[in-house]
Amino acid sequence: MTTRHESFVDDLALTFDDAGSGPAVLVLHGGGGPQTVARFVEAMAANARVIAPVHPGFGGTPRPGDFDSIEKLADAYAALLERLVLTEVLVVGFSIGGWIANALALRAGERLRGVVLVNGAGIVVDGEPCADVFSLTPQQLSALSYHDPARFGIDPSKLTDAQKAGMAANMRTLAVYGRARDMADPQLRARLALVRVPVLVVWGESDRVVTPAYGRAVAESFPDARLEIIAQCGHMPQIEQPRRLLELVATMP
Numbered sequence: 001m002t003t004r005h006e007s008f009v010d011d012l013a014l015t016f017d018d019a020g021s022g023p024a025v026l027v028l029h030g031g032g033g034p035q036t037v038a039r040f041v042e043a044m045a046a047n048a049r050v051i052a053p054v055h056p057g058f059g060g061t062p063r064p065g066d067f068d069s070i071e072k073l074a075d076a077y078a079a080l081l082e083r084l085v086l087t088e089v090l091v092v093g094f095s096i097g098g099w100i101a102n103a104l105a106l107r108a109g110e111r112l113r114g115v116v117l118v119n120g121a122g123i124v125v126d127g128e129p130c131a132d133v134f135s136l137t138p139q140q141l142s143a144l145s146y147h148d149p150a151r152f153g154i155d156p157s158k159l160t161d162a163q164k165a166g167m168a169a170n171m172r173t174l175a176v177y178g179r180a181r182d183m184a185d186p187q188l189r190a191r192l193a194l195v196r197v198p199v200l201v202v203w204g205e206s207d208r209v210v211t212p213a214y215g216r217a218v219a220e221s222f223p224d225a226r227l228e229i230i231a232q233c234g235h236m237p238q239i240e241q242p243r244r245l246l247e248l249v250a251t252m253p
Contacts, residue, residue: 001044002207011064014080016053018193020045023113024086027052030095030119031174032131037094038068040238041114043246044092051084053077055100057173060166062132068176070096070122070185072105081111087091090252094238095210098218102188105195114163114252118245119217121178121210124187128214130183134175138167147206156247162187171242185194192221195243199225202248204233204240 003020008014015149019041025048027038034054041052054138055073056154059061076101081089093101098120105115142153144246156164199222203215212229219227228248230241237245 002040006080008076008079010066010074010155012056012067013062014053015057015059015061016051017041019052021050022048024048024089025050026081026086026091028077028091028093028100029055029058030096030097030224030236031170031178032095033170036236037238039242040092042247043242044249048090050082051086053080055097055173055177057176060172061170063173063176069179070099070103070177072202073100073177077104077227078108078111081108087111090111090114090116090248090249092118093120095116095235096121096174096183098122099185099188101169102192102195105197105199106191109196112197113203114198114200115162115195116202116249116252117202118202119207119210119239120201121183122185122216123192123221124184124186125189125214125216125217126210128217130214131209133183133209134171141209144208149234152236164223182189188219189217193223195209195222197224198253199226200248200252201225202237202245203227203229204227204235204237205229206233207235209235 006014042048054098091101098117099122138154142149201219219225233241
């Protein structure tokens, strides 16, 4: 695995891992940061070329002050795919990474072969709001995020000061991109009808950050999408049910 850096206009620099060989896969991490998808990236790289960027501002990376929206992230990743001369790309987006994946599909659909949304946020669903993650402690967020928080949740007493600072910085960056507590684009859902590639929507049955009912609404928003619910799993299937998630992703053409 190689960590690469690409510079763009307006002081934007993208840091990304480039691993494996084969069909191209772009992995977009969620608000927990790039470490939450590290094992998924490693597993996917056994059979594919995986590009896994760090959203600017996460993981200690720089973020230009005016680089502050999901749309700008999608524009940057469209430019990255063009620079790397990648086509027939499968995009896998986790949580807010799913929101970015949707925006990317609307901008660079001609470069994609499909989209996988894993508990992906970004649309407005009446009666199914996303949890206000910014008002929660790490323990409270873990309780909503995992089917088995006792096994997978965060124990603050075991975190170093550096880890706590990193988590806090990631949350501040998430707030910038997610428009603070709104965490949605009211116009996005209607626009998803324009996506022309196959979409797989994967959801944890026990997700209480973004509920399975929200996931069903996501799947219904695309012309060509199917929904797969993973049992005994919350908001992060890549951590609680990694084998099942990989099996589902492998079904994409």
